[in-house]
Amino acid sequence: MSERQGPRRQHYLNATWGLKSWLLTKDHKRIAILYLLGITVFFFIGGLFAVLIRLELATPAGDMVQPDTYNRLFTMHGVMMIFFFLIPSIPAVLGNFLIPLMIGAKDLAFPKLNLASWYIYMLGGSFALWAMFNGGVDTGWTFYTPFSTTFSNSYVIATALGIFILGFSSILTGLNFVVTIHRMRAPGLTWFRLPLFVWAQYATSLIQILGTPVLAVTILLVAAERLLHIGIFDPALGGDPVLFQHLFWFYSHPAVYIMVLPSMGVISELITAFARKRIFGYQFVAFASIAIAVLGFLVWGHHMFVSSQSVYAGVVFSFLSMFVAVPSAVKVFNWTATLYQGSISWDTPMLYALGFIGLFTIGGLTGVMLSTLGIDIHVHDTYFVVAHFHYIMVGGAIMGYLGGLHFWWPKITGRLYPVFWSKLSALMIFVGFNLTFFPQFLLGYMGMPRRYHAYPEEFQVLNVMSSAGATILGVGYLIPMIYFVWSMRYGERASSNPWGAVGLEWETTSPPPSHNFLEPPTVDHEAYDYVRRAQEQRVA
Amino acid sequence: MxxxxxxxxxxxxxxxxxxxxxxxxxxxxxxxxxxxxxxxxxxxxxxxxxxxxxxxxxxxxxTRLTKITVVAGFLWLAILVGLLLSDYFTRGFLAG
CATH class of the missing domain: 1.20.58 (Methane Monooxygenase Hydroxylase; Chain G, domain 1)
Structure with missing residues (x-):
């Protein structure tokens, strides 16, 4: 696995030194590291709010924090995790690092714009942090009107402005990826030879470009109503609060796919690498990403079944929501078919990939349940919904993110991490996650509403299970943080291709040189051609 | 080009x-x-x-790619407005 290094080799990490060389870098790999640091901070802040929520819910009485404080806790948890961690997580870190490497390019199409995206992200984050330290916001991450525009006595504008600014970072990253994938592929790297991670990032970028401006407009309208009392959403001023929900979910439902589509791209890479097989039905998996991106824009009304939205519109949105399950299922079936008769190894990234398939399937199927009008009306605003979206966002998006981080960590840092601890933490995360969120399905089905800091005593057993699971999950997340940092100094040196995977990123050194490849690569074969790799190894 | x-x-x-x-x-x-x-x-x-x-x-x-991009932007706006109006135009149907 390791290779002895001779004279000190120059790579992107040691090419230049000093803080300035990092803060003014135009190297996509260094910018990915900057994003990694930023989103990790926000992940742990969001996690801290989750810890406080689960502590409060360990007992039925609201005995730890005031109701108003609890409102702020779950709001800041949602805001930090969704906008400042999940949405940028895989695209801004792994996408930034890998897309040029995977397509054989020296960098992204617009390196300065890439660095600007990071600064915009940090600026948006600063606004949200400022609001948080001054008392936070209590509207829920959804900022529903007229509460957010008229009644809330918290830092709505500052937080919303942070999200508004952050949106531009997301748009610019998406734009950069689309142009890069169109214009900078290596000779011979046709669209149907691209790694499926790149297809997934492409689909995600389309959502970022087409959806995010609508969120920006919506936030501006909220600010206009809150500051200038222009009647848009508040019925008292002649507005319609449901209009806000339409505009908000037009972005925020596709935003779920901004979170999970890149994760699906990671899973395609992991499953093929650790099953030593080409993917089953490449084109179907590739177009499923595009289909999810497009169909994802047609389903937002399923968040509004219990509002004054027309029942007829509800029926249409219900049908379309079930339809989006089809391309998601195509992916799950194709990954499973890829495993069939594969030469499977149980390395840490594969544990995350297999965990993803199971958890995403549960999250997806409960999503189909929720898209059914009758069931949704029964469990609306209960813990069933909370459990469902955590199975998608944590069980799906974060499992993929961590799986990808473990897979490409040797490429990013040139170091290996400890196998035992990494497998242990993957197991803890899987167990802890299920213990946290599966009881919430039961709680929700029994009628426990979300967003309350107190609950009847008969719900305590399941809530204690959930809080205990969250403790295991929290430790499971801390362990990788520790051994990743440890590995950067003490980890065994990684070879250029420690997993024996195929893909251009594995053909350059670990860590890669500043311009990625010593010789410009060319491609003359399809992605995931493990048969050809095996033949070459036999000949060698 | x-x-x-x-x-x-x-x-x-x-x-x-x-x-x-x-x-x-x-x-x-x-x-x-x-x-x-x-x-x-x-x-x-x-x-x-x-x-x-x-x-x-x-x-x-x-290029055609740019034209497709522009058309896609307007198509998405049409999706937003179209599905949104599908709600507003059919709200009174049950009452009728």
Whole structure:
């Protein structure tokens, strides 16, 4: 696995030194590291709010924090995790690092714009942090009107402005990826030879470009109503609060796919690498990403079944929501078919990939349940919904993110991490996650509403299970943080291709040189051609 | 790839057309057309926006990929407005 290094080799990490060389870098790999640091901070802040929520819910009485404080806790948890961690997580870190490497390019199409995206992200984050330290916001991450525009006595504008600014970072990253994938592929790297991670990032970028401006407009309208009392959403001023929900979910439902589509791209890479097989039905998996991106824009009304939205519109949105399950299922079936008769190894990234398939399937199927009008009306605003979206966002998006981080960590840092601890933490995360969120399905089905800091005593057993699971999950997340940092100094040196995977990123050194490849690569074969790799190894 | 250079005369013509459109909008606003007032105003506005996109934003002489991108943007707007109106237009159906 390791290779002895001779004279000190120059790579992107040691090419230049000093803080300035990092803060003014135009190297996509260094910018990915900057994003990694930023989103990790926000992940742990969001996690801290989750810890406080689960502590409060360990007992039925609201005995730890005031109701108003609890409102702020779950709001800041949602805001930090969704906008400042999940949405940028895989695209801004792994996408930034890998897309040029995977397509054989020296960098992204617009390196300065890439660095600007990071600064915009940090600026948006600063606004949200400022609001948080001054008392936070209590509207829920959804900022529903007229509460957010008229009644809330918290830092709505500052937080919303942070999200508004952050949106531009997301748009610019998406734009950069689309142009890069169109214009900078290596000779011979046709669209149907691209790694499926790149297809997934492409689909995600389309959502970022087409959806995010609508969120920006919506936030501006909220600010206009809150500051200038222009009647848009508040019925008292002649507005319609449901209009806000339409505009908000037009972005925020596709935003779920901004979170999970890149994760699906990671899973395609992991499953093929650790099953030593080409993917089953490449084109179907590739177009499923595009289909999810497009169909994802047609389903937002399923968040509004219990509002004054027309029942007829509800029926249409219900049908379309079930339809989006089809391309998601195509992916799950194709990954499973890829495993069939594969030469499977149980390395840490594969544990995350297999965990993803199971958890995403549960999250997806409960999503189909929720898209059914009758069931949704029964469990609306209960813990069933909370459990469902955590199975998608944590069980799906974060499992993929961590799986990808473990897979490409040797490429990013040139170091290996400890196998035992990494497998242990993957197991803890899987167990802890299920213990946290599966009881919430039961709680929700029994009628426990979300967003309350107190609950009847008969719900305590399941809530204690959930809080205990969250403790295991929290430790499971801390362990990788520790051994990743440890590995950067003490980890065994990684070879250029420690997993024996195929893909251009594995053909350059670990860590890669500043311009990625010593010789410009060319491609003359399809992605995931493990048969050809095996033949070459036999000949060698 | 060759770059199309638009003569300054074309820009001036488009600018003139936009000014005429603005005057037409003002003039039409004073006519008593009932519900058609909005339709006429929107039709002029859409025509002006189309001219801006085609000429000032250089889409007319851009690649097909750029044209598809522009069309996709408007298609997405149509999805937003279309599905949103599907709610507002059918809210009263049950009551009726």
């Amino acid at each position: 060759s770059v199309h250079v638009t003569p300054i005369r074309v820009y001036l013509l488009i600018f003139g057309a936009l000014m005429v459109g603005t005057l037409l909008t003002v003039w039409a606003a004073f006519l008593q057309l009932g519900a058609f007032n909005d339709i006429v105003a929107m039709a002029i506005a859409v025509t002006k926006a189309t001219l801006v996109v085609l000429y000032f934003m250089h889409v007319r002489h851009s």
